[in-house]
Amino acid sequence: MLKRIAVNAITMTLALAWNAPAQALPLPLLPHIPFYETDTMSPSTHPEPLLGEPERGTHPDATYVFNGQSHTVGEFLDRSSTRGFLVLRDNRILDERYFGGYSADSRFNSWSVGKSITAAAVGIAISEGKIASVEDPVTEYVPELAASGYDGVRIRDVLHMASGIAYDESTNTDPTKGSTNTMIRMVAGISLPDQSRAMARERPAGTQWNYASMDSFVLGWIVSKVTGVPLSSYVRDRIWGPAGMASQALVGHDYADNTVGFCCYHATVRDFARFGLLYLHGGEVGGRQVVPREWIDESTHSAEPYLQPHQLIPARPNASENAFGYGYQWWLGDGDRGDYAAVGFLGQFIYVSPKDGIVIVKTSEDLNSTDHMAEALQAFRALADAAR
Template structure:
C-alpha cells in the first residue's frame, strides 16, 4: 500500500513547517505518521497504533469469558495454483504476527511471531468493517433503524448533498452505493490514500470528508469497493445510538462477548472514529466476533444477534455479489467476504493480511494478523489454507485450489 508514498511526498511540507513550528511537533506528531508503513517499523507500528494515531479507548468486559484450550500445533498441506504448500511456510511467507485456530469453541492452535504475544493489540485494517456491519445489525434489531431499505441520508442528514443520496443502507453495506471514491492502494492520487493527509495534515474531520464525495453510478447496481461506505455506516450507528462508535461497540459487543482485553479505535484529530479501519485488539478478542457468527448470534444463553441477521449478513443476495463475481474469487454481502467454492464459509478481511475466518460446517474460527506488504496475492491462498485446516480436522485430507 502506498500510503507511505503519499506521506513521504508530504515530507517537504512537513520540513518547512518544522522550521516554523519547531522540531517537537515534527518528532512527536508528524514523524510517526510519515514512517507508519516503513518496512523497518511496520510490525511494531501495527501493534502500537495508539502511539501513531489518536484513538478512543474500549475497555475489557466487566464479565470476561476465559477461553477453553485443547492445544496442538496443526501441520497442514494444501495445493494452490497447482503447487504444494504447507501451513507453516505460508505463515512465514505472509509475515504472520498472530495465528489462532478455534475448533468447537476451544483454542486448539495459537502462535505468535515477530515479537507479538497473546496480549498484543494488532490493528484490524478493514476487518473493522465487519464489526461496523454487526453494529448496524444490532441497531436495526433494537429498532433504532427502521429498515435496511431506508435511505441512509434519512438518518444521516449531513450526507444528503453527497453521492450517498438515494442509496439505501443495504446498498452501502454491500459496497453498491455508487459513491465516487477510488480505492487504489498503489496509487498516490487515490482517495483512500489522500484521505490520510486530509485527516492528519490538514486536520479535516473524517465525517466531513465523507460528505464531499459525489456519485459515479446509480446505487444498487454494481459492486465498487470503497472504504468511505463504511465511514457512512459508522456515522449511521453513531447518529441513531447517540454514542460514539467505540462506546456503542463496547456496550453492545465488547461487554456481552466477554472480551478479556482492552481495545481501541483509531480516530481523526477531532475524536471521530475512522470506521473503516484501525480497530486494535488481541487476536483472542477479534475471534469473539467470528464465534458470535459461528454460533448464529448467540453468546452463551444470550441471543445477541438474530439468526436471521447472521444469515442475511453473510449470504450474497445480488447477482453481482455472488462468489466468484468479484476478482473471480470473491462474493460479498454486509461487509463480509464470501470465497468461491460454496463451502458456507466467510471472512472479514483487512489489507496487510488480517482475517477473521468462519467455517460453520467445520465449527471453526481462524484469526490471522499480519504485516504482509504482499497481501493481495495471499488473500485467496489464505482461504485455501484455512479450508485445508477445516478438512484436516475431519479427515486429514487435501484441499485443492488452482
C-alpha cells in the same frame, strides 16, 4: 504537533514500503500502533472462555494446492509475514502462536477487519428499532450527506460496497487515493464527516461492487447519529462487553471524535477470535443474543449477481479478491461451503466456517496481502478439513 507526527509517520511508512522487500515491512511495529487518537473499550466482566492450550512446540499443519502448486499452511504463514495465529474449533484452541516479538497480550490493528465489527453494530441498531430498515436511504439518518454522492443511497447498498461513490481503493500505496488518502487527510485535521460530504457519485447505487472504506465510515456515522453516542461507545456496550471480550481494546477516531469505523479496532488475537465465535454461534453468547441471528444470515449471504464469487471485479478475472463474494462487510467464500471472512490490509483475517465449527484469526504485516487473499482461503479450508 500530534497531527504533524502522525502525517510524518504515514508518509515515512509508505515511502519505505515502496522500497521494502516483499516479505516484511521495514518498520514492523507501525502497522499495529495507533497513529491517531483512540477511545478505550473495557473488557467484559464475564469473558467468554477459550478452552485448552496447544502442546508446546506442536502445531497442526495441512497441505493444499493453489495455482497448481502444493503448499503447507506453515510455509504460507511464514511467507505471508504472520504475527499472530489462532485456530479454534468452537471454543477450543487447536493452535496458537506468535511471531516477531508479539504475544497473546499484544494488540493488533484490525485494519479492514473492523468493517465487519461496524456492520454488526448496524444490525444491532436495527434490532433495537433505531434504524428502521436497510432499505432506507442513508440521508434519512444523516441528512448532512444530502448534497453528496450518498444522497438517496440505500443502507443496503452501502453495506454491500455498492454505494456508487467515486472512490479508488485499488492500491494502498498511492497517497492520493482511497483509504490511504482518507487517513492522511484525517490525521492532518480534515474530519471524516467533511470528507464523506465531499464524495461524488460515479455510478448508480446498487449496480456494481466497488470497495470503498468511506462506505464503512458512513455506516458507523449512521449508528452514531441514531444512538446519540460515538460508534466506539456503542460497540463497547453492545458487542465488546456482551460478547465476552477478555482484554481492553482501542478504537481510532478523528480529531472531531468521529470513530473511524472502517478500520482501527486494536485488540488481541483471542478477542478477534471471540468476535468470530459470536458469528459462528449465530450471534449468541452465554445464552444471550448479542447480534440478531437474522442479521448474521443476511450479512453472510448475497443474492445480487455482481456480489457473487468471481464477479466482484469482472474487468480483472484473475484478481485475488474474486475468490470471494461480498455480503454486509464480510467476504464470502466461493463454492457451497458457506464460509466467510473479515479481511484487512496487510493480511488481517477472521475466518469463520460454520460447517466445520472453525474460527481462524491471522494477524500479519504482509505487503503482498492482496495477492495472498485467495491463497489464504485455501490454507484456512485445509486446516478446517484437517481438524475434522
